[in-house]
Amino acid sequence: MVNHQLVIWGPKKVGIIESPVPEPRAEEVLVKIRASAICTWEQRAYSGSQQDSYPLLGGHEFSGEVVSVGPGVKNRDITAGKTVAVARLTRCGECHNCRTGKDNLCLNTRFDRVEGKPFGPGGLSEYVVAPSYQIYPFSNNVSFEEAALSEPLSCVVRSIRRANVSFGQNVLVIGAGIMGLLHGLLAKLRGATVIISEPLEHRRSKAREIGVDTVINPKEENVVERARELTGGLGADVVFVTAGGAAAIEEALRLVASGGTVVLYGAMYPPPMVTVDVNKIHHNEITITGTMSQTREDFLIATKLIDSGAIDLKPLISATIPFSQVEEAFQRALDPTNYRIVVTMP
Template sequence: MKVAVYYGVNDVRIEERSKPRLRADEILIRVKACGICTSDFRSVKIRKSSYIIPPRILGHEIAGEIVEIGSDVKGFEEGMRVVIAPGVGCGECAYCLTGRDNLCRNRLVIGANLDGGFAEYVKLPSTYLRGVIPFPKNLTFEEAALTEPLSCCLHGILRANVRIGDTVVILGAGPIGLLHLQLAKAMGAKKVIVSEAVKRRIELARRFGAEVINFKEVDPVQAVKDLTNGEKADKVIVAVGDIQAISQGLNMVKDAGTLVIFGGVPPGSQISLDPNLIHYSEINVTGSIDSTIAEFKKALELISNRIIDVKPLISHIISLDNIMMGFELMERKESIKVIVKP
């Protein structure tokens, strides 16, 4: 089978490997679509991640078809169309037992500590099968592959505690910002303001009903104040990995509001923060990482029930051979979501 193996920054090699052989407790999935996540992009184009040890097959936004089932595995059928949850917790630690399995320290994460979806086939062990979720025929594999990023955004919007009638600011309108935008609307936000500078992203954000601030043309903090009659936003989601955006976001939240740091920033980054901002304004500052399996299942339902429209986000579909082209498109910010079809 053909695979794309990550060896380090700017070093991804297309290789031929033998098709995985199954043990009795494993299943084999033919990958039909695998999205490129910003975290994959970062590993390939910017810096080696501390938790991915090369050589490793990346790719964790997987939709595929079950092609082989070990003799001990129950509950699956050959030909089933499935999506794969981003990570599966140990099921035993305090986080797993309290429904916060995204924080489990012993998680198996596909494309990180298990080989991922930039390959023709993915083999999954019995301990991972809780994360294999069938999806209905009304979804294409490409659409289904967006379940993973949507599940992370669902986690983010729930961390923000968005409520009906809220004003929500989203910094960044890449796939993650655009999914947060749709979720905020679906949850009844009165107004969603998006800060972005790339034309194609601005157009999409407007199409999904946002008021857009071009942060290269205006001071985004002042613009948020102007758009809210000086009130500022109930909830702010920083959907880019950028220190400056976090600082801006802190000044866009109203008293008792919440800021969610969704995007990772370079290790060792620091922000300066006036503690009085939190003291006098009772602002909540929190983060969001990955999603739980329950949220993953819910994200799939949101897509299959057409509450969230992922299709307009898919800007490029490429072959495994052209995977480097996908990373380059992302580098030039020409893409929204790139899907690899191995």
């Protein structure tokens, strides 16, 4: 059997390579990939805005069907034919951070690289072999497209858990891209009242569609004043910054309530420098934190939320495009009016 794999060789340069389908060895699982979403890593590599990862075997948000299971796989739910999500970002399991429950911060998480040879998670391929710890089975009839969004959802599960969003809180999300909307959905699940600030109309309307309580247009309204009004003058218990540079972070610090938390979600390029009133942090016990990737537990939670139907990700899938038209999928993914573009495999 031949495995076709997409490689990003350079800016706007993609190609398909062929390799034999590998046999799963001990504690490995062979998965036939069925759906793979295009995330910012792949978008940046394709557009050329991030050039440190060529040639890239892209695709880290994907799902598929188990073909065969190698010897010694202990999870009994991983069987041939099962729908699974694959958490392809590697964790060593042995470093200090892995051993202290922070495997999202694994010290050995890099993919092995040989100069000039394609490397990476390989989710834009027909098949992948992965260690069984990376395989998360579903019990119910979830679509491959939704299952493919386990990875981005798990990053937001991490973020929500870090801020410990809870019943009755006021949560403000800056940005209604896919990550902002996932924060909105999960914060609602945790019983919070959610406000989203977003300058683009089509994103504001999507935020309304998924059930966010209040949507603010920062170009027409003063977000800080409006948020105070909506929270009885207190500010938001948690502010998630999912878009914008230094200005968004400074605004978040004006929006947050006493005792509240500001979460910096996602990297910003180039990294902005921010001026902070340290007395405000001191007097009001403000927590500022980052959030990075996901632990195995976060990934498991994300798959359970999809599996049980607790969260509906369909509104966040803008299009499904077959693997044979993968270049078009990349073009569409770069269009900011789209949420996730999902590539489907034959």
